[in-house]
Amino acid sequence: MDSITQKTPFQKIVVIIPAYNEEKTIGQVIKEVKNHVDNIIVIDDGSGDQTYSVAKNSAQNIVVLRHKINLGKGAALKTGCEAALKLNADIIAIMDADGQHSPKDLLKLLNKLQKENLDIVFGMRPMNKEMPILMRLGNKFLTKTINILFGISIQDTQSGLRTFTKNAYYKIKWLACDYFAETEMIINAAKNRLKYQEVPIETIYHDTYKGTTIFDGIKVFINILKNKFI
Amino acid sequence: MILGVQILGIAFGLFMAYLSFLHYKRKEFGKGQILFWEIIWLLLVILILFPQTISGIVQELGIARVMDFFIILGFIFITILTFYNYTALNKIKHKLEEKIREESLKELDK
Numbered sequence: 001m002d003s004i005t006q007k008t009p010f011q012k013i014v015v016i017i018p019a020y021n022e023e024k025t026i027g028q029v030i031k032e033v034k035n036h037v038d039n040i041i042v043i044d045d046g047s048g049d050q051t052y053s054v055a056k057n058s059a060q061n062i063v064v065l066r067h068k069i070n071l072g073k074g075a076a077l078k079t080g081c082e083a084a085l086k087l088n089a090d091i092i093a094i095m096d097a098d099g100q101h102s103p104k105d106l107l108k109l110l111n112k113l114q115k116e117n118l119d120i121v122f123g124m125r126p127m128n129k130e131m132p133i134l135m136r137l138g139n140k141f142l143t144k145t146i147n148i149l150f151g152i153s154i155q156d157t158q159s160g161l162r163t164f165t166k167n168a169y170y171k172i173k174w175l176a177c178d179y180f181a182e183t184e185m186i187i188n189a190a191k192n193r194l195k196y197q198e199v200p201i202e203t204i205y206h207d208t209y210k211g212t213t214i215f216d217g218i219k220v221f222i223n224i225l226k227n228k229f230i
Numbered sequence: 231m232i233l234g235v236q237i238l239g240i241a242f243g244l245f246m247a248y249l250s251f252l253h254y255k256r257k258e259f260g261k262g263q264i265l266f267w268e269i270i271w272l273l274l275v276i277l278i279l280f281p282q283t284i285s286g287i288v289q290e291l292g293i294a295r296v297m298d299f300f301i302i303l304g305f306i307f308i309t310i311l312t313f314y315n316y317t318a319l320n321k322i323k324h325k326l327e328e329k330i331r332e333e334s335l336k337e338l339d340k
Contacts, residue, residue: 065337067334068330
């Protein structure tokens, strides 16, 4: 696996992994990532399983924070980013805890961000048959809507793998506690005219019952309209 | 003569007055709250018993029957209550989120 050889000196990279009932995969995700970043912050978002202890025992350079009750992915990411800033992060990366993102892709995103001096880099999943059909259709619809309403050109607005600089974080800061947070980041990036790029990534779907549901998609759509018109 | 629907309305009003009193006794309602709710339920019972007292206002508003007036009033009340609950819930959600996130970040300082 590549390491971040192009890493700019003194740039501290912190990866945030929000996790909710991910005891089976979180350990492996941490092991794969730990050698490539300065710090890992896992936010156990009120899991009912052993996510917290599994994460805690997975690596040395890890910070595990716990929400006593499940608040949602957006809230977990907020906590993670605030913790990253306290750890003096220069670059923040976020990735899912279910093992659907490859560490290789995380490195690709980090390299792109640093090499091209961008504010934010999004992972772009292939919209092929690997992606569950409902998710594919919903994603295409939401992506089109966001692109039209906010004058941005992104192929995959719902990807959970992304990296951004500390300064960009202050501009994309989101209010949502749920899955709308990821969309809100894009909307805020568009509003603040941040420099962004997408990088193709592979996605491994382990569990089709986890993650966003059709109801989350509807909620995201309503929130997009609220964000634009209200 | 009291109609069946009036008996139902009075029973509802008395039951709600009792529920409000129960909340007061359990110290879940303050003095102001119990007073507000008991006045509401008392007014409801009085108006159900003597609907003719407001028939003038009802006619003035162009509503055919006092019964219809009650139904409209009920809808208005439910709408206000739903809006109030929505804003209160949002406030509580926000406070809860802040508190839980604040507490989780404390682990960082340990």
